[in-house]
Amino acid sequence: MKVRANGWLLVCAALSLWGLTGCAGTGGGTPGPQASSGSSGATPVTSAAAGPPLSARALQSIALTGDDVPGNRGVSADERAHTDSKSTFPPVSDSSCEKLLNALGAGDASAVVDQVFNWKGSIWAGGGTLASYAGTDAETAFARVRTSLPACHDYSGVGFTGKYTAHLAPETIPRLGDESIAFRITVPVKQGSGLRSGRRVSVRNEQHILVRVGGVTAHFTMLDMDHEGHFPLALIRKEVARMTQAQHR
Numbered sequence: 183m184k185v186r187a188n189g190w191l192l193v194c195a196a197l198s199l200w201g202l203t204g205c206a207g208t209g210g211g212t213p214g215p216q217a218s219s220g221s222s223g224a225t226p227v228t229s230a231a232a233g234p235p236l237s238a239r240a241l242q243s244i245a246l247t248g249d250d251v252p253g254n255r256g257v258s259a260d261e262r263a264h265t266d267s268k269s270t271f272p273p274v275s276d277s278s279c280e281k282l283l284n285a286l287g288a289g290d291a292s293a294v295v296d297q298v299f300n301w302k303g304s305i306w307a308g309g310g311t312l313a314s315y316a317g318t319d320a321e322t323a324f325a326r327v328r329t330s331l332p333a334c335h336d337y338s339g340v341g342f343t344g345k346y347t348a349h350l351a352p353e354t355i356p357r358l359g360d361e362s363i364a365f366r367i368t369v370p371v372k373q374g375s376g377l378r379s380g381r382r383v384s385v386r387n388e389q390h391i392l393v394r395v396g397g398v399t400a401h402f403t404m405l406d407m408d409h410e411g412h413f414p415l416a417l418i419r420k421e422v423a424r425m426t427q428a429q430h431r
Contacts, residue, residue, distance in 0.1 A: 275337045
């Protein structure tokens with residue numbers, strides 16, 4: 183997969199650090215009356231696909247663009263080749279975490295489009311992945327994440343930057359789409375000898391939000407260092423509306 187921008191490189195390295203496959207081409211809001219999280223127990227909406235899965239071209243047509251993101255420095259939406267959905271890294275230390283991370287990678291999807299959101303005033307880019315599935319495969323993929331989340335807490339693995347240890351914790355968000363889930367992954371990162379004292383340990387912090395609408399899932403990531411960033415909920419709601427409309431034409 184070609185690296186075309188600094189934002190792409192940052193998101194790519196971050197997702198690979200967690201062990202996610204298919205390197206992403208990688209604002210909270212006021213909670214609504216019905217919240218959803220990894221352990222909320224909310225009943226998912228079952229909605230079998232009424233037709234064939236959306237193509238990559240159709241996913242690109244509903245992807246968020248620069249016009250949707252005020253003051254951005256660039257937004258991309260690139261089709262992912264099937265060969266880019268396979269991880270070359272060994273499994274992480276915890277099988278539940280490995281199952282969750284694999285499901286997020288959307289390797290079983292019929293078509294995938296990866297996005298990078300270069301926020302104005304930030305060196306850290308946000309990421310997005312739209313994936314369409316045949317039949318009820320989207321529900322199956324989402325269920326793998328939902329059922330693995332309660333058992334996944336701490337794990338170790340190997341990424342582009344070498345060995346790492348990570349901590350995963352669920353978050354509560356407003357209900358989005360047919361079902362939604364959110365969690366945060368933090369990884370201690372020791373600065374190299376050329377940076378400050380060389381002994382300072384920062385924390386790489388990434389929010390993950392996964393939403394399903396019918397046979398399409400949307401995975402949003404917000405990357406930051408020593409700070410809990412939140413992917414803007416207004417943008418997620420806009421994407422959910424487009425996912426819904428695209429499957430009811």
